[in-house]
Amino acid sequence: MSVGADVRARPSRDRRLSRWHGRFRRLDRRHLRIAAFVLSAPLAAWGLHALFAPERFPVQSVRVEGHLDHIPQPLLIAAIKPFLYQDFYTLPLDKVGAAVKTVPWVGSVRVERRFPRTLVVYLGRLHLTAQWARGGWIDARGLRAHLDHYELPKGLPLFQGPAGSERVMWAHYGHFEALLKPLGLTIGVLDLSDRGTWRATLKDGPGLVLGHDSYARLARFVAVYPQLEGERAKIRQIDLRYTNGFAIGWKAGSGDRND
Numbered sequence: 001m002s003v004g005a006d007v008r009a010r011p012s013r014d015r016r017l018s019r020w021h022g023r024f025r026r027l028d029r030r031h032l033r034i035a036a037f038v039l040s041a042p043l044a045a046w047g048l049h050a051l052f053a054p055e056r057f058p059v060q061s062v063r064v065e066g067h068l069d070h071i072p073q074p075l076l077i078a079a080i081k082p083f084l085y086q087d088f089y090t091l092p093l094d095k096v097g098a099a100v101k102t103v104p105w106v107g108s109v110r111v112e113r114r115f116p117r118t119l120v121v122y123l124g125r126l127h128l129t130a131q132w133a134r135g136g137w138i139d140a141r142g143l144r145a146h147l148d149h150y151e152l153p154k155g156l157p158l159f160q161g162p163a164g165s166e167r168v169m170w171a172h173y174g175h176f177e178a179l180l181k182p183l184g185l186t187i188g189v190l191d192l193s194d195r196g197t198w199r200a201t202l203k204d205g206p207g208l209v210l211g212h213d214s215y216a217r218l219a220r221f222v223a224v225y226p227q228l229e230g231e232r233a234k235i236r237q238i239d240l241r242y243t244n245g246f247a248i249g250w251k252a253g254s255g256d257r258n259d
Contacts, residue, residue: 058085059119066123070105079103088117104147128153133160142170161192179218183225211241
């Protein structure tokens with residue numbers, strides 16, 4: 001009986017040993033997977049670094065297209081040169097465009113990647129629309145442009161306003177000119193005070209004090225101007241900041257008093 005009992009007990013011990021052995025095997029496989037993951041992470045990072053390293057896929061050439069008139073070539077090359085041999089795939093194109101925009105006479109800028117390793121820079125024409133009294137010029141987008149030591153267009157209006165008001169003044173100028181165009185009038189000087197008061201001086205004409213409600217008051221001037229056109233040469237200023245009318249300031253020696 002005891003022998004038989006011993007014989008029956010052996011399979012139980014074998015099963016327990018088999019279960020422990022299976023657990024150890026599962027632990028070993030789990031540890032191997034963890035170890036493989038830990039080792040693979042730096043290898044993958046190294047592989048990505050090696051794959052996208054700037055020296056592996058550098059920018060090899062830059063092609064410039066568009067309006068190149070008046071653009072100083074040495075300054076354009078100097079703006080583009082720092083981006084040569086940087087990584088073609090990760091190079092921020094907006095930084096390239098920002099650098100190119102600093103070159104005089106450059107208007108709009110668009111940069112594209114052209115495979116295998118070429119950057120294409122498209123340059124738009126710079127249209128100057130006004131002179132900025134604080135120095136520089138305003139382009140057709142209402143942005144400042146600094147163009148020292150270059151031959152500049154003549155006859156453009158002069159903008160006088162607080163720093164940072166270039167776009168606002170350019171937008172108002174467009175609306176004002178649209179109202180004045182049917183009368184054959186145009187603005188020579190546009191002024192915006194720090195308090196938001198608008199003034200406009202017409203070319204070969206009087207100054208207009210518009211105040212804050214500038215559009216409505218200029219429209220009122222347009223409506224009554226045909227009655228004043230014969231006296232235009234005598235008028236120094238018209239103040240439109242009145243609810244039901246306006247005040248005319250006459251030039252000295254015109255024979256008229258302020259009315």
